[in-house]
Amino acid sequence: MAPYTNIPLSPAELSYLYTSLSQTPPIRPDGRAPTQFRPLVAETDILPSANGSARICFADGTEAIVGVKAEVEQSRVSGAATGQVESEGVLGLGTGGVGDVDMDEEDGDEEATRAGKGEEGWVEVAIEIPGMRDDDALPVFLSAMLTEALLADGELKDRLWINRRFHWRLYIDILLLSQPLSYPLPLLSLTTHLALLSTRIPALISEKDEDPLFNDDWEASRFLYPQSKTASGGHRKPPVTLLMLSVSENVIADPSREELAVADAVVAISVAPTTGLNAESAYKTVALRTVDPPSRLTGAGVPTALNTTAGGTSLSAAEALALREKDQGQTVWRPPRGGVKRAMIAKMIKMVTEKGGVGQEVLEGLAGVET
Amino acid sequence: MPLDSSSYSLAQFSTQAAADGSSYLEMGQTKIICTVNGPQESKRGGGSRDQSNAARIETDISIAGFSGVDRKRHGRGDKRTQEMQHTVSSAFSSTLFTHLFPHSTIAIAIHVLSQDGSLLAACLNAATLALVDAGVPMSDYVVACTTGSTASYASNDEEADPLLDLNGLEEQELPFLTVGTSGGEDKVNVLIMETRVQMGRLEAMISVGLDGCKQIRGILDDIVREHGKKALNSRVN
Numbered sequence: 001m002a003p004y005t006n007i008p009l010s011p012a013e014l015s016y017l018y019t020s021l022s023q024t025p026p027i028r029p030d031g032r033a034p035t036q037f038r039p040l041v042a043e044t045d046i047l048p049s050a051n052g053s054a055r056i057c058f059a060d061g062t063e064a065i066v067g068v069k070a071e072v073e074q075s076r077v078s079g080a081a082t083g084q085v086e087s088e089g090v091l092g093l094g095t096g097g098v099g100d101v102d103m104d105e106e107d108g109d110e111e112a113t114r115a116g117k118g119e120e121g122w123v124e125v126a127i128e129i130p131g132m133r134d135d136d137a138l139p140v141f142l143s144a145m146l147t148e149a150l151l152a153d154g155e156l157k158d159r160l161w162i163n164r165r166f167h168w169r170l171y172i173d174i175l176l177l178s179q180p181l182s183y184p185l186p187l188l189s190l191t192t193h194l195a196l197l198s199t200r201i202p203a204l205i206s207e208k209d210e211d212p213l214f215n216d217d218w219e220a221s222r223f224l225y226p227q228s229k230t231a232s233g234g235h236r237k238p239p240v241t242l243l244m245l246s247v248s249e250n251v252i253a254d255p256s257r258e259e260l261a262v263a264d265a266v267v268a269i270s271v272a273p274t275t276g277l278n279a280e281s282a283y284k285t286v287a288l289r290t291v292d293p294p295s296r297l298t299g300a301g302v303p304t305a306l307n308t309t310a311g312g313t314s315l316s317a318a319e320a321l322a323l324r325e326k327d328q329g330q331t332v333w334r335p336p337r338g339g340v341k342r343a344m345i346a347k348m349i350k351m352v353t354e355k356g357g358v359g360q361e362v363l364e365g366l367a368g369v370e371t
Numbered sequence: 372m373p374l375d376s377s378s379y380s381l382a383q384f385s386t387q388a389a390a391d392g393s394s395y396l397e398m399g400q401t402k403i404i405c406t407v408n409g410p411q412e413s414k415r416g417g418g419s420r421d422q423s424n425a426a427r428i429e430t431d432i433s434i435a436g437f438s439g440v441d442r443k444r445h446g447r448g449d450k451r452t453q454e455m456q457h458t459v460s461s462a463f464s465s466t467l468f469t470h471l472f473p474h475s476t477i478a479i480a481i482h483v484l485s486q487d488g489s490l491l492a493a494c495l496n497a498a499t500l501a502l503v504d505a506g507v508p509m510s511d512y513v514v515a516c517t518t519g520s521t522a523s524y525a526s527n528d529e530e531a532d533p534l535l536d537l538n539g540l541e542e543q544e545l546p547f548l549t550v551g552t553s554g555g556e557d558k559v560n561v562l563i564m565e566t567r568v569q570m571g572r573l574e575a576m577i578s579v580g581l582d583g584c585k586q587i588r589g590i591l592d593d594i595v596r597e598h599g600k601k602a603l604n605s606r607v608n
Contacts, residue, residue, distance in 0.1 A: 060388075067437030069442040071442055173442075177482060
């Protein structure tokens, strides 16, 4: 799943980088603290033709634009819909409002009517990366990861429900404008987060199961992620997916291209603010994936004992293999093998979700972006 | 007919650090980001080296799904997009000094973020700015604009003035053409018309278009010089 295979670093450079990142505290090539994010430029609401949009430029020059568009679509009448209480089915045919309980007077009630009625297929994420086809592995994998995180809270798809016959279909189009210099997941995820925060949907003025009619006043439109406070006092926000990597015992946030090249393990963690009342922490993990680190594709270094030009002896293949295994990457670079320890994953999640952690830093930073 | 220069208020240079040259252009509600990479050795694999003795110009236009009123995905094989890519490449082939860069490629990537008429013209203008930013030697700017004719046969108003720089709605209703020139109004690089119009009206439309190109050239030139001054000042200080 590595976006690039030609890492321009020699085994000696990789070994040096690995060693300096394994120090306590780790020494990063750009002098950052382990959990420090690189600066970025962001703006939202940039496109008039989209419901919501955002643009982010990272410090390394990579840039992404996300446009969110919502369209009304007729719902498929499924078995689940008819399986509801019978009297409601009668109401749906328009025979009158007998026994009709007015449920959508308040916001909270409206949320309740919608709960569980959304479908996952109503959110569509498409990623365009220059020089890659739509069905290449990287765009497909990235969009699957982003969709998974967006749907994880279960609230977004319910908010797309209009009535039993119609729903919103949300198209999230992600354009990466520059070549993918490093693994572009955080960039795309942060941009999507901002675009969804700025997404507005026209206010509904028709009632019940009528054909939907919307207020054409854009000022009256409602945010897809309501600005009102949740029970826990926070705001509802779409999740952000962050990359964390481990090098020996250290965990590093927001890895650069060079750091990815020596990673033992790379984990994509999606974090969102908690909405429930009795939450222990203000942030929670909604999705988690391990990413195949590009370090696996680097070439191994040659131990001095094997290097004939440096006075080494030429050994048989079995002896050379034994020597390499015995060395275990102590003297020369060896691509990392194996998985990641559970304790390490727990450490990464804690760094992202804890108070004052990486997740909070990023989400609060993005909340400060003005249109 | 004077061109509404306020609609060109947003044209920016060097918007993206990762590319050799880049530009952002707004023509009314048509918004375009253009990046240029190159001249560089062609990345096309396959072993055989590019034996040409002039640089090849490769244009890639991607029209975002959210750019129009309705969400629509434009695949890479879209015929209209392919034709526009070819038009942009061929428009620059005679203006860029491609013979200075044998065995190489100049890659122009155009991203259409929002479209409201004059799409091809905006692509050409944005590509010119990005190529200037990339420092690719060229004899002159390639500038383009659209003109449409309001004259209808029934009312017989032969003298009706053609319109300059149409928006999306006007393009749907009126016959229009896109004209692109370089070197003032001396040389026409692009002339494309996909609608029907009476032969007699064509000449007036083209001449208005040429006049429009001249004005756009002035606007682009101001932008380039402004950017150059800024770059020089920051170098001195």
